[in-house]
Amino acid sequence: MIYDFLFKITDSNIIASIIQSLLPLFIFILPFALFAVWLERKVSAHMQDRLGPMRVGYHGALQTIADILKLVQKEDIIPNEADKPLFNIAPVLVFIGSYAVFAAIPFSGAFIGSNIDLGIIFIIAASGFVVAGILMAGWASNNKYSLLGAMRSAAQIISYEIPTVLVVLTIIMITGTTNLQTLSEMQTGHFWNWMILGGPKFGIAKFIFIPFMIINFIIIYISTLAEVNRTPFDIPEAESELVSGYHTEYSGMKFAMFFLAEYANMFAVSAIVTALFFGGYQSPVGYVGNLFGIHWLIPIEQFFWFTAKGIFFVFVQMWLRWTLPRLRVDQLMTACWKYLIPIAFVNLIIIGLITVL
Amino acid sequence: MNVYDLIFYLFAAITILSAFFVVTTRNIVYSAYYLLFTFFGVAGIYVLLGADFIAMVQLIVYVGGILILLLFGVMLTNKITNVDIKSGTIHTVPATIGVALFAGIILASMWNTNWKNVNSDMQVASTQHLGFLLIHQYALVFELLGILLLIALIGAASMARK
Amino acid sequence: MKEYFNNAWSALYTIFVGMKITFKHLFVPSVTIQYPDVKLQLPERERNRLYVNMDDCIGCDQCARACPVDCITIETVKGIPGEDLGKTSNGKKKALWVTKFDIDFAKCCYCQLCVFPCPTECIYMTDVYEFSEFERSNLIYDFVTLTPQEREDKKNNYAKFEAEKAAEKAAAKPAPATKPIENQETPKP
Numbered sequence: 039m040i041y042d043f044l045f046k047i048t049d050s051n052i053i054a055s056i057i058q059s060l061l062p063l064f065i066f067i068l069p070f071a072l073f074a075v076w077l078e079r080k081v082s083a084h085m086q087d088r089l090g091p092m093r094v095g096y097h098g099a100l101q102t103i104a105d106i107l108k109l110v111q112k113e114d115i116i117p118n119e120a121d122k123p124l125f126n127i128a129p130v131l132v133f134i135g136s137y138a139v140f141a142a143i144p145f146s147g148a149f150i151g152s153n154i155d156l157g158i159i160f161i162i163a164a165s166g167f168v169v170a171g172i173l174m175a176g177w178a179s180n181n182k183y184s185l186l187g188a189m190r191s192a193a194q195i196i197s198y199e200i201p202t203v204l205v206v207l208t209i210i211m212i213t214g215t216t217n218l219q220t221l222s223e224m225q226t227g228h229f230w231n232w233m234i235l236g237g238p239k240f241g242i243a244k245f246i247f248i249p250f251m252i253i254n255f256i257i258i259y260i261s262t263l264a265e266v267n268r269t270p271f272d273i274p275e276a277e278s279e280l281v282s283g284y285h286t287e288y289s290g291m292k293f294a295m296f297f298l299a300e301y302a303n304m305f306a307v308s309a310i311v312t313a314l315f316f317g318g319y320q321s322p323v324g325y326v327g328n329l330f331g332i333h334w335l336i337p338i339e340q341f342f343w344f345t346a347k348g349i350f351f352v353f354v355q356m357w358l359r360w361t362l363p364r365l366r367v368d369q370l371m372t373a374c375w376k377y378l379i380p381i382a383f384v385n386l387i388i389i390g391l392i393t394v395l
Numbered sequence: 396m397n398v399y400d401l402i403f404y405l406f407a408a409i410t411i412l413s414a415f416f417v418v419t420t421r422n423i424v425y426s427a428y429y430l431l432f433t434f435f436g437v438a439g440i441y442v443l444l445g446a447d448f449i450a451m452v453q454l455i456v457y458v459g460g461i462l463i464l465l466l467f468g469v470m471l472t473n474k475i476t477n478v479d480i481k482s483g484t485i486h487t488v489p490a491t492i493g494v495a496l497f498a499g500i501i502l503a504s505m506w507n508t509n510w511k512n513v514n515s516d517m518q519v520a521s522t523q524h525l526g527f528l529l530i531h532q533y534a535l536v537f538e539l540l541g542i543l544l545l546i547a548l549i550g551a552a553s554m555a556r557k
Numbered sequence: 558m559k560e561y562f563n564n565a566w567s568a569l570y571t572i573f574v575g576m577k578i579t580f581k582h583l584f585v586p587s588v589t590i591q592y593p594d595v596k597l598q599l600p601e602r603e604r605n606r607l608y609v610n611m612d613d614c615i616g617c618d619q620c621a622r623a624c625p626v627d628c629i630t631i632e633t634v635k636g637i638p639g640e641d642l643g644k645t646s647n648g649k650k651k652a653l654w655v656t657k658f659d660i661d662f663a664k665c666c667y668c669q670l671c672v673f674p675c676p677t678e679c680i681y682m683t684d685v686y687e688f689s690e691f692e693r694s695n696l697i698y699d700f701v702t703l704t705p706q707e708r709e710d711k712k713n714n715y716a717k718f719e720a721e722k723a724a725e726k727a728a729a730k731p732a733p734a735t736k737p738i739e740n741q742e743t744p745k746p
Contacts, residue, residue, distance in 0.1 A: 089591070156451050
């Protein structure tokens with residue numbers, strides 16, 4: 039719908055699609071990253087009975103902007119022994135990977151970057167570039183810590199992709215669609231139509247689904263947390279052993295790009311969880327726009343609900359980060375291969391049986 | 396020449412150029428990364444052909460899986476940058492014959508196939524149809540492939556335990 | 558099998574326990590003190606920058622001698638007999654002009670050893686601890702209340718007085734040499 043509007047003003051489908059593809063970056067990812075970095079620092083501070091940044095703006099609200107200004111002015115250092123072309127491409131590749139994910143995320147009924155049928159599968163595919171970029175960064179830095187961090191990160195991401203995909207499969211089995219917009223539209227109405235509470239179809243199956251859906255949600259939340267390298271799964275950038283992992287050698291804007299990609303990823307996985315289990319952009323209680331008959335308000339409300347749910351899950355990620363210590367490598371692999379994957383498989387089979395019966 | 400043609404030529408150029416560099420570059424890590432762009436280009440061409448599911452699987456399996464494992468292997472190998480990649484010319488005559496045969500087969504199949512003219516900007520939801528075919532018409536092949544992969548997996552696991 | 562599910566359950570359960578604890582701490586008032594705006598109440602016997610109340614200082618040099626790092630330098634000039642040097646707050650009469658009383662806080666180790674020997678309690682610790690400087694020379698504090706001109710005057714006066722005395726002595730030289738020594742010795746007992 040935004041596309042139609044853009045097409046109407048620009049009168050050219052190429053310009054309209056270019057503007058539409060840039061919209062999430064400028065109206066969403068950049069402000070979100072600014073906000074999320076601030077939120078991360080405040081949440082971590084308050085959980086440790088500190089105050090966090092307080093001096094720039096009200097309660098340090100403009101701190102991130104000041105940080106960005108600092109990063110922009112910084113010298114861009116490329117180590118002598120680094121592989122220069124790969125070293126320069128890596129942050130771009132990582133950012134492309136995490137930005138491509140946003141193409142298929144339904145922000146609201148009126149705005150989805152590309153309403154493709156394979157939305158959720160596209161998201162899984164695009165995140166493959168992030169792994170390649172991380173490996174590239176680690177190798178090109180020519181630093182043992184970077185390389186180790188990149189290796190761990192890649193091993194972790196491809197291991198934890200399996201439970202994620204298994205959970206996504208159960209959702210596809212129940213709903214019969216991979217299109218995230220359709221999936222969100224299915225969960226319309228009130229919150230009891232959300233997938234976490236058994237989906238929109240009312241019946242006995244709905245109530246049998248609930249416990250399995252909650253297990254599913256926990257599995258996908260843990261595994262996506264591992265995929266974005268957040269604590270307790272942050273062994274790729276474990277400060278105490280690997281300096282800061284694959285971006286040890288990066289400085290200035292290239293470092294900022296990694297940072298931006300990390301925060302974009304955090305929101306992306308929260309958005310996936312939201313779209314799959316928590317009704318996507320649907321309001322839990324109904325729309326003000328419907329109440330008063332103002333129909334143009336509904337997409338804006340949907341956008342609000344989507345970002346609110348997404349930011350809530352980002353907050354839970356931060357909450358977990360400041361609660362749990364880091365896992366050891368063998369514990370990480372145990373958690374994935376011995377716990378998440380078997381449970382996800384059993385879940386897949388049980389839900390499959392329920393949908394067939 | 397519309398936009399779709401332009402995009403097609405772009406992807407084709409990416410595929411062919413990066414495939415060329417995969418073979419010619421002396422640095423084995425570079426060649427692995429050129430392979431990434433080859434896979435990407437092929438995925439793009441699949442999308443333009445309307446085979447969206449194949450394109451996504453191409454990305455998931457090749458970029459997200461195989462390429463990463465390849466890079467793992469390359470990077471974990473000791474002193475990988477100093478390895479001499481052997482690129483001398485040997486067995487010229489058999490190689491020429493082999494390449495000529497292969498090229499002949501491909502060209503012959505290209506000319507003899509009855510290509511369908513499908514409008515390239517037509518959107519076809521291929522996933523459902525594909526899944527139906529896999530479960531009905533090609534169920535046996537599909538299951539056999541699954542068993543093959545399982546055997547490979549078990550074999551790898553038992554080798555790793557030794 | 559039972560252990561497996563126990564493990565899975567206890568992992569999940571303990572995560573929620575931990576999350577509950579951290580969530581409670583979100584609302585615990587923070588212990589941070591916004592330093593330049595809000596400052597800690599310092600303890601009663603804190604040791605920070607020294608201060609010398611020159612009105613009370615008698616120039617006895619005891620603090621300089623007590624100092625383990627020699628950061629106090631004192632120079633004194635005797636007053637001329639007719640001059641009034643004022644009194645300290647506890648009624649002692651001053652006898653010396655203090656022409657130099659420098660404390661180098663770059664050297665000072667804040668041990669407070671200089672404070673105890675002071676007979677008039679004129680050197681003491683204050684609660685000022687923010688006095689960083691860009692130049693090390695700025696850390697040498699001059700506590701003397703006299704102006705440079707006055708200090709020169711005092712020195713010159715005393716030198717003149719000495720010279721006069723010496724001249725007097727020279728005039729009275731013919732007198733027996735032992736006498737002045739006896740004179741000096743007598744007041745002692």
